[in-house]
Amino acid sequence: MLPESSLLESRTMRESLSARTEVLDKVKVLEVLPDGLHVTTDGVADYFKVTRQAVENLVVRHREELESNGLHVLRGSDLREFETFNLNVSNGAPGSYPQRRRRLTLWPRRAVLNVAMLLRDSEVARRVRTYLLDAEETHRARERYGRERASEPWEWYEPGFDDLRPLLVRTHRMVSAINVELCAVRTDVRRLDERMDRFETRMDRLETRMTGVETRVDGLAAHIRRGGRR
Template identity: 55%
Template sequence: MINETVLLESRTLRDGVADRTDVLDRVKALSLLPDGTHVTTAMIAAYFQVGIEAIKSLVKDHREELDSNGYRVLTGPELRSFKDLSGISARTATLALFSRRAVLNVAMLLRDSEVARQVRTYLLDMEYLARTGPVENFVHRPPNNLHDLNDNDPAGLDDRIDRRITDVLGKTVVPMLNALIETAGEQRRDLISVREDMRRAQGKLAQHTQRLHRLERAREQRPLGGVMAAMDAMTWREFEQHIAGLLRRDGCTDVRVHGGSGDRGADITAHTADGRRLVVQCKNFAPHRSVWSGEMQKFVGTMTLHHAEAALYVATCPFSREARDIAVQAGVTAVHRGLLEAWSAGTALSVLR
């Protein structure tokens, strides 16, 4: 059975998902240097919650692979130029830099890190690959017209679902098995058997998925589920724009989306309908993730910096108990996944009334 450990063994698989750097921020917020592109060895060690020596050892063992994904060491004039451009004042003769792609590469190689393990698991999550890949996915894409949801044409619906499932398996799971078979050695025969079982299972999986779709369409709350599925598939920029739209819908004025470096910790600023200055943090995290106390404390500092009279921390995941306690003490409205679902469906937040 394929799990996150396969990425530790197969460079072919790592190369196949090296562009999916967005998963880093979905698992945990990644801080960048002022240039908005790179991180240092110390920063990457902090992200993965390991010692700096662990990162240095990994670089030594996998230097060629990391180099191909954007790792570089600056010295001399190149280092001075980078310091001038990025505003870094550290006095050092060399500076190792990791691109986001190189950070993801480290996540796929680092064994003794729970954060790295979560990144690997998220990369191989079937639902995530189906939602963000090139496959046209019925579950996570709203229908173009009512005919798309019409059970009067079950043959056409079943055929579309079957094709999508076949595409997902054919473009993700089976290629991974092929790559493993090439590199596995003594496990080759077992992997070939798994691959054949997977191909035979496609038909049965399609049948079960068809039934699932019919049950989902019958649920009264299906529109809400569709909203959350759409938000899970958004990029962080799209998610911020979505939240800005909800603020405007509920009477906020002067709504400005900042995002990226230089936003001083505020993704969105606005004024409520009664004139209070509002600051908003948006986190489009994976549903299994949680907002931690340190992240909430950082946002409380942002409130002071922006002289905010009201604050929202909006996330597509739960908040830890400590984060909720800090939010209550600081007057921050913590908009968790369930509350966000209701807000998107039309329920106004009490802080905006």
């Protein structure tokens, strides 16, 4: 398997796996906001079981990378509209006068996965990385399998169908042999048709000659009968 350091140290590697957000829910359910798309900073901290400060420190160090994966901050009218449909406006103590947020950082799933590939001191993040690297290794193995069999018949079968491949190859060869035999049979039939045509032509000619002979015989018989009467 690829080493865990390949994710922690290589942004190129992280970018190549940034779309595999399904691994988040396979390790632990990610609680998203009512919009079904985003998580707050507190939600990210809760998912990875770290402090909010640890997440904010990560943003300071890797903001450009995280923003490339969708991290963004809402302010002003955009924030008020988002709060109306997705959040409680008040962030004060129970019973206190509602206080509006001045800004809100939103994390799409890609950005949360990005945190998993950067956060060193989190057991949940380690599990996500392990799952991610296992999935990548499986994907690469399948690609190698496909390249190795690209020149063989039936290469479109998945590895799980290996037990069928010998039978399919034999069937393919048998069908090819039958096609060759059918071509030979078609050639023989065509030749036989030609011979039958020639035979029918000869029979027509023979029938014509026989008709002529019969006519002559009838004429001769009539002549003999007339002569016998004289």
